Each structure stands twice: as C-alpha cells, then as structure tokens.
Amino acid sequence: DAGVIQSPRHEVTEMGQEVTLRCKPISGHNSLFWYRQTMMRGLELLIYFNNNVPIDDSGMPEDRFSAKMPNASFSTLKIQPSEPRDSAVYFCASLAGSAHNEQFFGPGTRLTVL
Amino acid sequence: KNEVEQSPQNLTAQEGEFITINCSYSVGISALHWLQQHPGGGIVSLFMLSSGKKKHGRLIATINIQEKHSSLHITASHPRDSAVYICAALSGGGADGLTFGKGTHLIIQP
Numbered sequence: 001d002a003g004v005i006q007s008p009r010h011e012v013t014e015m016g017q018e019v020t021l022r023c024k025p026i027s028g029h030n031s032l033f034w035y036r037q038t039m040m041r042g043l044e045l046l047i048y049f050n051n052n053v054p055i056d057d058s059g060m061p062e063d064r065f066s067a068k069m070p071n072a073s074f075s076t077l078k079i080q081p082s083e084p085r086d087s088a089v090y091f092c093a094s095l096a097g098s099a100h101n102e103q104f105f106g107p108g109t110r111l112t113v114l
Numbered sequence: 115k116n117e118v119e120q121s122p123q124n125l126t127a128q129e130g131e132f133i134t135i136n137c138s139y140s141v142g143i144s145a146l147h148w149l150q151q152h153p154g155g156g157i158v159s160l161f162m163l164s165s166g167k168k169k170h171g172r173l174i175a176t177i178n179i180q181e182k183h184s185s186l187h188i189t190a191s192h193p194r195d196s197a198v199y200i201c202a203a204l205s206g207g208g209a210d211g212l213t214f215g216k217g218t219h220l221i222i223q224p
Contacts, residue, residue: 043200043214091157099204100145100164105157 004106006092012112018080021109024073025094033103034067034077035091043091049075082113116141116203120215128223133188135218137201146184147202148175151217157200160186191222 005024013019025032034046047057049069057067064083069075079086089110093103117140127133137146145164151157161168161175163184168175172191177184188195198217205213 042216043202045212045214089155093157100162102159102162103147104159105149108155108157110155 004092004094004104006090006106006109008109009107010110010112012114013082014114015083016081017113018078019082019086019111019113021077021090021092021111023075023077023092023106025075025092026096026104027073029094029096029104030072031095031099032069032075033093033095034075035093036088037091037108038088046077046090079111082111084113087111087113116143116205116213118201118203118213118215120199120201120218122218123216124219124221126221126223127191129192131191131222133191133195133220133222135186135199135201135220137184137186137215139182139203139213141203141205142179142182143203143205145204146177147204147212148184148186149200149202151198151200153197160199162204188220193222193224196221 004026007022031050033048035043036046037043046059047067048055052069065079067077089108091108092106095101095103119138121136145162147162148160149157150160163175163177172189174187198219200215200217202212202214
C-alpha cells in the first residue's frame with residue numbers, strides 16, 4: 001500500500017486566493033483526520049470523518065475553512081479566502097477501526113500564504 | 115479541555131545514552147499516543163497505550179493512569195533517533211478528544 005497520499009506537497013499562494021488540499025487515505029481505513037501544525041501551536045486536530053461523515057469540526061478555525069469527504073478514498077480541505085496566518089503544514093491521517101488503533105499520517109502539505 | 119505537557123522541550127545526548135521523555139496530562143484519558151516526527155517532517159505512530167508498558171525494539175513506553183503520566187524511553191540511543199517526539203492524549207472514546215503536547219526535540223550526537 002502506498003500509505004496516505006497528500007497533494008500538493010508544497011503550496012505557495014497569495015492572500016485572498018482559494019487553496020484546496022487533497023488526501024487519499026489508506027484503502028479500508030474508515031476514519032480520516034485533518035491536522036494543522038505550526039511552530040506556535042504545534043499539532044492541532046481540525047476535523048475528522050468516520051465512514052465519510054464529519055464527526056467533529058470544532059477544531060476548524062473559521063468559516064473560511066471547509067472539509068469534505070465525498071467517498072471513502074478522497075477528502076479535501078479548502079481555505080477560502082486564504083490569509084498569511086493560515087501558513088502551516090497540514091497533515092492528513094487515517095485509521096482502521098477503533099480510535100485506539102494506530103493512525104497513519106500522510107507526508108503533509110506545507111502551505112505558505114504571502 | 116485536556117492540557118498535555120511534555121518535558122524536556124529540547125534534549126541533546128551522546129550516542130548510547132538512555133533517553134527518557136515525559137508526558138503529563140490534566141484530565142483522565144482512554145489512551146495515550148506517542149508519535150515521532152523526523153527532521154524531514156514525516157510523522158510516524160510509535161505507540162498507543164492505555165495501561166502498563168509497551169516495547170518495540172529499543173523503544174519503551176509506559177503509562178501510569180493514576181498519576182496521569184507517561185514516559186517514552188530509548189535505550190542505546192543512536193543518531194538516527196534524532197527527531198521530535200510528540201505525545202497525544204485521547205479523551206473519551208472518540209478521536210475528537212486527541213490533544214497534542216508541543217513535542218520534545220531530541221538530538222543524539224555521535
């Protein structure tokens with residue numbers, strides 16, 4: 001298995017532009033997580049899906065952020081409009097079964113908003 | 115909200131030394147997750163434990179639920195162990211309760 005796949009790996013954009021980050025979880029995994037990592041705040045959970053359904057989006061910072069999971073093999077995290085403070089590394093992770101099982105992380109997308 | 119604290123924040127040691135990284139949390143949890151983040155940025159899950167001790171190679175993780183404390187030990191440390199180690203507390207039964215520590219930056223010098 002190729003593991004969790006994220007694209008793009010790096011994104012540089014200008015303030016106000018729309019940004020879409022993509023994630024393909026490991027086949028058969030039923031939970032998917034979006035995290036953000038910054039120097040100041042470390043890793044933070046933004047939203048997670050179970051069986052393609054958003055369970056908790058309380059970590060999503062603002063209405064500018066939205067996430068979708070149209071099917072079991074694809075999820076997107078969209079920021080519109082983007083702001084410089086959104087610059088961070090965004091990780092996607094997936095797991096199979098219980099929340100106590102191991103999460104598998106993607107390589108992350110490094111976002112820079114100028 | 116669970117507060118997760120790690121210590122030390124930074125640790126530099128010589129190859130071969132025994133390493134201990136500590137993690138404490140403020141609210142009772144159902145499990146604790148130890149992660150390793152390599153210098154290139156990739157994150158790997160090391161352990162998920164809810165009681166006792168787990169061992170994988172030179173890595174050992176322990177947890178004391180009553181004291182709300184977990185430790186990660188590395189025996190016979192090696193420069194390739196240099197990474198950021200992050201603990202995350204899982205509250206309740208759902209993954210939405212995952213709260214991360216700020217990480218411990220470990221450097222092992224040859």
